[in-house]
Amino acid sequence: MPLTSSDVKRIAHLARIEITEAETELTLVQLNGIFKLIEQLQSVDTTGIEPMSHPLGGSQRLREDLASDKPDREANMKNAPVQQDGLFLVPRVIE
Amino acid sequence: MFEKSVAELGRALAAKQVSAVELAKLFLDRMERHKDLNAFLDVRPEVTLKQARAADARIARGSATPLTGVPVAHKDIFVTRDFASTASSRMLKGYMSPFDATVVENLARAGMVSLGKLNCDEFAMGSSNENSHYGNVLNPWDKTAVPGGSSGGSAAAVAARIAPAATATDTGGSIREPAAFSGVTGIKPTYGRASRWGMIAFASSLDQAGIMTCSAEDAALIFNAMLGFDPKDSTSVDREGEDYTRDLKHGVKGLRIGLPKEFFGAGLQPDVENAVRVALAEYARLGAELVDISLPNAALGIPVYYVIAPAECSSNLSRFDGVRYGHRALQYGDLDDMIKKSRAEGFGPEPRRRILIGAYVLSHGYYDAYYIQAQKVRRIIADEFQQAFRRCDIIAGPVTTSVAFGFGEKAADPVAMYLSDLYTIPGSLAGIPGMSIPCGFGAKNRPVGLQLMANYFEEAKLLGVAHQYQLATDWHRRMPGEFTT
Numbered sequence: 001m002p003l004t005s006s007d008v009k010r011i012a013h014l015a016r017i018e019i020t021e022a023e024t025e026l027t028l029v030q031l032n033g034i035f036k037l038i039e040q041l042q043s044v045d046t047t048g049i050e051p052m053s054h055p056l057g058g059s060q061r062l063r064e065d066l067a068s069d070k071p072d073r074e075a076n077m078k079n080a081p082v083q084q085d086g087l088f089l090v091p092r093v094i095e
Numbered sequence: 096m097f098e099k100s101v102a103e104l105g106r107a108l109a110a111k112q113v114s115a116v117e118l119a120k121l122f123l124d125r126m127e128r129h130k131d132l133n134a135f136l137d138v139r140p141e142v143t144l145k146q147a148r149a150a151d152a153r154i155a156r157g158s159a160t161p162l163t164g165v166p167v168a169h170k171d172i173f174v175t176r177d178f179a180s181t182a183s184s185r186m187l188k189g190y191m192s193p194f195d196a197t198v199v200e201n202l203a204r205a206g207m208v209s210l211g212k213l214n215c216d217e218f219a220m221g222s223s224n225e226n227s228h229y230g231n232v233l234n235p236w237d238k239t240a241v242p243g244g245s246s247g248g249s250a251a252a253v254a255a256r257i258a259p260a261a262t263a264t265d266t267g268g269s270i271r272e273p274a275a276f277s278g279v280t281g282i283k284p285t286y287g288r289a290s291r292w293g294m295i296a297f298a299s300s301l302d303q304a305g306i307m308t309c310s311a312e313d314a315a316l317i318f319n320a321m322l323g324f325d326p327k328d329s330t331s332v333d334r335e336g337e338d339y340t341r342d343l344k345h346g347v348k349g350l351r352i353g354l355p356k357e358f359f360g361a362g363l364q365p366d367v368e369n370a371v372r373v374a375l376a377e378y379a380r381l382g383a384e385l386v387d388i389s390l391p392n393a394a395l396g397i398p399v400y401y402v403i404a405p406a407e408c409s410s411n412l413s414r415f416d417g418v419r420y421g422h423r424a425l426q427y428g429d430l431d432d433m434i435k436k437s438r439a440e441g442f443g444p445e446p447r448r449r450i451l452i453g454a455y456v457l458s459h460g461y462y463d464a465y466y467i468q469a470q471k472v473r474r475i476i477a478d479e480f481q482q483a484f485r486r487c488d489i490i491a492g493p494v495t496t497s498v499a500f501g502f503g504e505k506a507a508d509p510v511a512m513y514l515s516d517l518y519t520i521p522g523s524l525a526g527i528p529g530m531s532i533p534c535g536f537g538a539k540n541r542p543v544g545l546q547l548m549a550n551y552f553e554e555a556k557l558l559g560v561a562h563q564y565q566l567a568t569d570w571h572r573r574m575p576g577e578f579t580t
Contacts, residue, residue: 008451015409015454016416016431017447018439027451033510034452038398038465044472051470052477054300054330055286055526056551061329075193081423088418091430 002032097121097256098574101165101313104259108154108164115150115164119143119208122166125257126210129578132233132255134248136171137178138211146208153206162320163206168258170249171212172219173199173304174293178209182295183227184217186415186422186441196293197325198262198304205320210258213248217443218412219264219297221245222272222515225506226445234277235575237541240499243273246307250277253307255578260308260317265529266298267400268494268519270305274531275494275544280561280571281307282314284554286526287332290325298407299330301400301523310571311532311561315339318554334552342559348382350560353487355390358518358546364497366537371493374534374545374564378491381567388483388490392476396520399476401513402456402469403524408446409453415441448509477525480550489560490548493518494531498541518546528554532561533570 008028012019019027073086082089096104096113107113123140143166150164174180174192181187195203203209216226224232224247232247234240235255242251246263250273253261263270265283274281282305289304296302306321308314318339325331352375359368379385417423417437424436442450456465483490496517505512522529528551531544545564549557565571 003455007455011451011454011458014458015450016413016434016438017442017450018432018435027448030448030509031452031455033508034401034448034513037510037513038402038456040395040398041402041468041472042464044392044395044468044475046468046471046475049471049474051467052474053470055477055524056332061333063326072193077419078193079190079420081417081421090418091427091433093430 003028003035097125099259100310101162101259101308101316104165105161105316109159115147115154115208116144118164118166119147119210122210122258129255129257132235132251133230134214134232134252134255134257135168136181136183136212136214136229136248139178142177143208143210146203150206150208160205160320161316162202165207165260166210166258167202167207168210168213168249168252168261169199170215170246170261170263172215172264172295173262174295175199175209175212178212180212180295182218183215183229184441184443184446185228188422190420192293194293197290197327198321199293201321201323202262202317213252213261215248216245216445218295218408218446219245219266219269220408220445220449222268222512223500223505224248224273225502226443228443231502234499234541235578236278237499237539239501240541241276241502243276243499245269246273249307250274250279250281253277253279253309254575256574260306260313262304263307264294264302264304265523266301266404267523268516270307271494271519271529271531271544271546272516274307276499276542278533278542278573279307280310280314280530280532281305282528282530282554282558284318284322284528285332285551287330288322288554290328290331292325292327296411298404299411300407301404310565311530311558312340312343312565315343315555315558315562337555339555339558342555343562345559345563346382347378347560347563350383350489351386351487352378352383353386353388353483353490355388355393355483355490355492357390357393358492362496362517363493364537367493367495367497367543370535370537370543371545375491377564377567381563386487388486390476390479390483390521392472392479393521394517395472396476396524397513397517399469399472399524400516400520401452402465403473405449405453406457406466407453409450409457412442412446412450417441473524476521480521480525480527484550489557492546494544494546498537498539498543522548527551528557530557530561532564533573535570
């Protein structure tokens with residue numbers, strides 16, 4: 001089932017990527033091409049097959065819940081686009 | 096000296112025939128001379144020379160490893176403290192990491208000297224290096240051809256002997272395909288062998304670091320220092336360290352090489368097929384047995400990959416919000432608008448496309464139909480490899496359907512570009528080790544790669560099988576004309 005322009009706008013919103021009308025149309029054509037490729041999977045019989053999320057199976061390794069790194073605030077903030085007094089600045093979210 | 100292998104450079108350094116500083120200057124000079132390849136994104140001679148001086152001091156102290164003083168360059172997917180780390184994206188322009196990736200740290204600990212950061216496809220998404228925000232990398236064999244991708248800078252730098260070795264990463268073929276297109280040796284190990292700590296994430300269930308070199312022997316030497324368990328990566332495999340050079344001397348007599356019939360079907364160009372068949376005949380001459388095998392669902396690898404990789408990429412790339420690091424738009428309204436504009440400007444077209452596919456296949460009502468179904472078919476493909484390995488020790492075939500294509504030939508059509516990875520994706524989905532070694536030339540005198548794959552954790556065997564071929568042939572020693580002096 002091909003996507004529509006409103007699908008593209010909806011997923012662009014979900015992904016938090018601004019998209020213009022012109023981009024929406026081009027993206028629609030490209031995504032429909034890619035989904036045509038992906039649709040092949042729908043005809044594969046996968047009854048009784050476990051999904052594979054990790055090539056080697058097993059479960060996620062856990063570690064002791066101990067503080068291991070001492071955060072270096074200055075080093076970790078030096079790439080911040082906008083900051084003040086050691087805090088990240090963003091537009092006001094609570095009026 | 097620039098044409099020497101990593102092994103030879105290590106011996107020359109140990110014998111004091113050359114110093115690490117002299118080698119660093121030699122390669123920095125070549126880099127400067129061949130700037131037009133656009134292989135490097137960040138070069139800082141003062142950093143490189145400082146590391147080289149430390150390597151010379153270590154050699155003088157008598158505490159050197161076989162790699163101390165040998166230069167290496169890093170794909171700009173690994174974060175580095177001393178060089179900018181951008182993932183070839185506008186999103187991370189100028190980003191300075193507070194730490195080094197484990198792979199980078201491991202090679203530095205062995206004494207390797209870093210030459211700088213290598214261009215690649217943005218966030219490692221692409222098969223031609225045309226998706227870099229910082230421009231195309233040229234193929235040293237033919238500057239009108241792509242070097243392959245996503246590790247295009249790594250492949251071009253090694254092919255042009257601007258770096259004796261370069262780190263790379265492989266998610267669906269990003270080491271093997273550029274190695275084939277640029278005529279170098281490239282290997283990805285078993286998923287979980289190399290630490291992903293500090294490797295900018297694309298698709299976490301597939302991403303794996305590897306190396307590009309001029310020979311399998313060099314790759315084995317570097318793997319000894321580069322791989323190993325890392326508690327900082329939760330998918331790192333906790334196994335004893337091993338000597339990856341141990342099988343280099345093993346002959347291939349009696350080795351069963353499986354040829355998947357699906358890798359020799361429609362779409363494979365005759366020039367590539369011919370070079371690959373001649374290479375396989377060489378293995379037969381050396382005593383290996385060629386066995387016909389089948390990977391019936393290998394072709395479904397592409398649709399599986401283009402669900403799983405975008406899904407995981409949309410999740411991984413959600414961290415780029417213009418708040419803590421990365422690009423922030425100049426003008427915006429509220430917080431949502433700031434994030435949307437920053438991401439639209441910071442990401443190039445291919446990451447944007449993949450994020451959108453990922454967001455769709457993971458969205459409510461589609462998750463089972465796409466993502467879970469793709470994970471199930473992924474298991475079918477992985478199981479077929481295990482069936483195949485009952486009948487053979489190594490799987491061999493072409494890396495790509497054709498030699499390197501020209502700039503712009505596939506750039507406008509994402510689906511045509513995605514089909515470039517037909518033969519490399521199945522091994523990535525299974526998570527097995529795979530490599531590409533040079534095996535001749537095809538149309539327009541562009542290089543052809545032979546793909547070799549082994550079962551989980553059999554890197555040493557794989558490297559031995561490749562080395563035996565390189566002892567009997569000299570394709571891996573060929574250099575593109577312009578770069579021989």
